[in-house]
Amino acid sequence: MERPGTWQAIRAEALRRMRAGDWPPGERIPDEAELAAEFGCARATVNRALRDLAEAGLLERKRKGGTRVPLTPVRKATFEIAIIRRDVEGRGQRHGYRLIEDALRPPPEAVRTALGWEGGAMRHVTALHLADDRPFVLEDRWLNPALVPADRVRFETVSANEWLVRNIPYSSGDIGFLARPADASAARWLGCDAGAALLAIERTTRSEAGPITFVRLSYAPGHRMEAML
Amino acid sequence: MERPGTWQAIRAEALRRMRAGDWPPGERIPDEAELAAEFGCARATVNRALRDLAEAGLLERKRKGGTRVPLTPVRKATFEIAIIRRDVEGRGQRHGYRLIEDALRPPPEAVRTALGWEGGAMRHVTALHLADDRPFVLEDRWLNPALVPADRVRFETVSANEWLVRNIPYSSGDIGFLARPADASAARWLGCDAGAALLAIERTTRSEAGPITFVRLSYAPGHRMEAML
DNA sequence: TGGCTCATTATGTCTATACTTATTCTCGAG
């Protein structure tokens, strides 16, 4: 347990009151000044605790309106998105990598719209990541050839996944999860039947210099992503 | 843009320096006192900005060790987990609900282990959620009959999803994402072919009084969950 | 009634200061 008077202790007590029904859903709770007086601490400490709960979706706070327990809380689940090699190694397995294709191709319409790509051909890189020699995830990536030219950046030994994180870090983008049936190519590389249900992550990455990449990571059947609540 | 001297402005400037390469991956950045002097603000303000970046996985901070830019940042993607009705309504569609089954059954082994269930039969509730009269998600739930007795709590009109959020809020649990092929039942209710790839969320919920529920939400084919980076 | 302004209010944020704590570094003993 935390020592009393710390913001963690106040957060825990607030949570307890919500669970116990002292602060029922929909109700407004005492304001920061009152709670600070009750707990015998500074208002900033109460603010820290309640702000933390609000960020997790467990409280709703509005200036002047006060703080209330939401009727239907919108909880937040967070995934840790590491590079694939670290993901595999974090499971205590050996990471393997195999480049399948690296060629210039006209991107499909879905990729064009997702990235807002106006130009012609993009660099299409396909690769397989292995965990203890078994297929783990299929990486299907479209790269802006102006930002990642094929004659200067090679992906034979280092995956595009890893290269991008190291060299074009901290860019913005979207991320989405979906399920898709394995097509012939995915089935072949992942060693499953065509049509098998695959968990996939699609991500677009942009910088100020323009679109960087669209990638779809298709995990081998049975893969499960754990999130923290 | 933020006015200078605010913690958001400092966070933005720190991000800019990382992107620009002023603070390259692996490097240690100036400590809080130095940055506070540079930006002409209090150390607490710098702390707020850097703590925020660290929470997002964009910085690594250690006492005495200082703050450094991670070599391979572990970014965090967060999903908003709302109750299904709100999810549907948030898309501007009409939410529909239909109870399929509500019966006492011995739970399958996977459910027993996920919940740590020692007893016999559990309450098995299956229901379909609709968006504009089209199948949206199939809810397959196992409930602790001691905590949610069938003779007192009915799910004909209010989904278990919603009832639980309102009545047993703020409990702890795990959440995981996976892809699974539609079985005969799922195919029938979701109106898709058997074997179709479904995005599913599995969640276990526990309270101090014991396990509450295990639920698997299987989304209709094509569903995509967007996360925020 | 409708809409405008202005005071009120609770949260949001910043400051200066102090103390705490985890971690690293150093230096001396064995």
Added chain:
DNA sequence: CTCGAGAATAAGTATAGACATAATGAGCCA
């Protein structure tokens, strides 16, 4: 040369006070 005690360091946190800001609501005027 290794190990362990203790010093040094940078982040973590708490505090009192102040001001900023976004809602709300009251009162006024048309």
